[in-house]
Amino acid sequence: MATSIGKLSKSFFVKLLVGIIILPFVFWGMGDVFRGGNQNIIATIGSKKINTQEFLNYFNRLDLNQNDLKNIKKSDLFEQVLSEYIGKQVMALEIEKSGIVISDNSLRDIIKNEKIFFKNDKFSRTEYEKFLLKSGVTAPTFEKNIIEQESKRQYLDSLAGGITISKILVEKEFKKENQIKKIEYIDLNKYYLNQKPSKEQIKEIYEKNKKLFIKEYKSIQYAEITPKLIVNINEYNELFFKQLDAIENNVLDGQPFEETARENNLKVITVEKIDANKKDVNDNKNSTVPDKLFRKIFLIKEEKIPEVVKVNNKYYLVEVKSITKKNLSINNPDVLKIVNNQIDIQNKIKNNTSIAKDIGMGAFDKTKMEKFASDNNLEIKKYEILNLKQNEIFSEGIIKNIFLISDGEITLITDSNLSKNFLIQVINTKYKKLENNSNEFEKYEAKARLNLVNKIYKTFDENINKKYKVELNKKTIERVKNSF
Numbered sequence: 001m002a003t004s005i006g007k008l009s010k011s012f013f014v015k016l017l018v019g020i021i022i023l024p025f026v027f028w029g030m031g032d033v034f035r036g037g038n039q040n041i042i043a044t045i046g047s048k049k050i051n052t053q054e055f056l057n058y059f060n061r062l063d064l065n066q067n068d069l070k071n072i073k074k075s076d077l078f079e080q081v082l083s084e085y086i087g088k089q090v091m092a093l094e095i096e097k098s099g100i101v102i103s104d105n106s107l108r109d110i111i112k113n114e115k116i117f118f119k120n121d122k123f124s125r126t127e128y129e130k131f132l133l134k135s136g137v138t139a140p141t142f143e144k145n146i147i148e149q150e151s152k153r154q155y156l157d158s159l160a161g162g163i164t165i166s167k168i169l170v171e172k173e174f175k176k177e178n179q180i181k182k183i184e185y186i187d188l189n190k191y192y193l194n195q196k197p198s199k200e201q202i203k204e205i206y207e208k209n210k211k212l213f214i215k216e217y218k219s220i221q222y223a224e225i226t227p228k229l230i231v232n233i234n235e236y237n238e239l240f241f242k243q244l245d246a247i248e249n250n251v252l253d254g255q256p257f258e259e260t261a262r263e264n265n266l267k268v269i270t271v272e273k274i275d276a277n278k279k280d281v282n283d284n285k286n287s288t289v290p291d292k293l294f295r296k297i298f299l300i301k302e303e304k305i306p307e308v309v310k311v312n313n314k315y316y317l318v319e320v321k322s323i324t325k326k327n328l329s330i331n332n333p334d335v336l337k338i339v340n341n342q343i344d345i346q347n348k349i350k351n352n353t354s355i356a357k358d359i360g361m362g363a364f365d366k367t368k369m370e371k372f373a374s375d376n377n378l379e380i381k382k383y384e385i386l387n388l389k390q391n392e393i394f395s396e397g398i399i400k401n402i403f404l405i406s407d408g409e410i411t412l413i414t415d416s417n418l419s420k421n422f423l424i425q426v427i428n429t430k431y432k433k434l435e436n437n438s439n440e441f442e443k444y445e446a447k448a449r450l451n452l453v454n455k456i457y458k459t460f461d462e463n464i465n466k467k468y469k470v471e472l473n474k475k476t477i478e479r480v481k482n483s484f
Contacts, residue, residue: 042480043082044471045089052476058085066252066307067299072484082477090468095151098158102147110146159460160453169448170441171434178432179403181385186369186378188412188421192351194376197343205339206330213328213335217273217281218320220297221257222289223266225308225315230264244315248308257306257319266317273324281326293318348418355423356412364410369423382427395420402426 043050059081072078112123119127132139206213225247227233227240243264251260261268271286276298278286289297293311297318300307306319328335358364364372373380388399401413402424410425434441 042473042476043086045086045468052480055085069484073481078481086470090464091152095155098155100151100154102150107143107147110150160456163449163452165445165448170445173448174434174444175431176403177388180430181402182427183383184380184425184427185383186373186380186423188423191376191378192348195347197340201343202339205342214325215275215328217275217324218298219272219322220320221268221270222297222316222318223261223268225266225317229266251306251308260306260317345418348421352412352414352421359410359412369410369425
């Protein structure tokens, strides 16, 4: 939240589209605040009640796709949207208490100064109305949204506006990224490459995860829907789209694929048992189905549920006829790759944890580092880091972590997926000089300001979440979810 706020665009229109979503209330952390109660109230925030219809109006405006709505009972999408909505309501309460009001004159100025509504370097009422028509929103709805976003902006500015950043904070940010460090390091990847998994380990991991090693084959069918076939013309005109809507409505009402295709003279193409890589059971790749169309069809999870889809400005009736699952053997190359990767990660976690524990307890000093290298036939290399982007050995992320290490300290540093693992000792550190009136000073002053603002917003979020008691009507939530 704070990051998006800290980077508010100069264009109000961009801010309007992106919006600011804050204060997500985490449902599974609420415990006994779930309750019964009035079936027309889905939640309460303090004394404010959130009406079910009020929330559904917001939910419906999100324009979710059919697949999301179809699976809403199985996912937590409904709860996520409700959480975001509650956050918006809490923010509205805080803004109201703060007394912030966007006047008609302020609203007019915001709109008239937005350059997307300009023509010949001046505000054009015509351009504004064209935008509304193209966006499919009314002027009152659009202007209400502007008021909401501008109110949020002013309120959040009031929390962190006018901050003065000291030179000490600026230099601290500068030093994080501008050092010259002499280090000694051991590349642990060579150590892990020597740890080959045994047949017993491979078999054990395979048996534990056997149910996951399944390849899914789908038999699919599809037919292009063209103007010539369904309305006997060659143009994508109003008549075509009217008939296309009728086809889509029939499909949504449960009309089978075959009946829809027959009634509309569609030419059906069928492909039997094909996997996600477009390969059949004999490992032959299919080249007839267009890639984008195939990906859309293969994403369908249920059998015999036809859909109308659009791909590259063409329309298709599609369906997964059947789904077949095949267990993969332990000798399958893909299975072996997954199993070996899992064993490799387990080994890295186990050994990295052991090394990190020794370092944390002070049992891994320079002598221990040299012995570790000698025992495992590894080399301790010397290296000098001159800047953050010097990444022929270390990535920028790893260099940032190295810059946090003090002289003489030994640390284990890895990347997020454990593909890079290093034991590092810092020998000497020199800091580069920051000139007060330079572009660099402005750059790191902005970074220091953003970090401070982030801390302020984080504290604000924590305090607000404690301030408002949120109660969720569990029965109503379940009833509404089941209505989809």
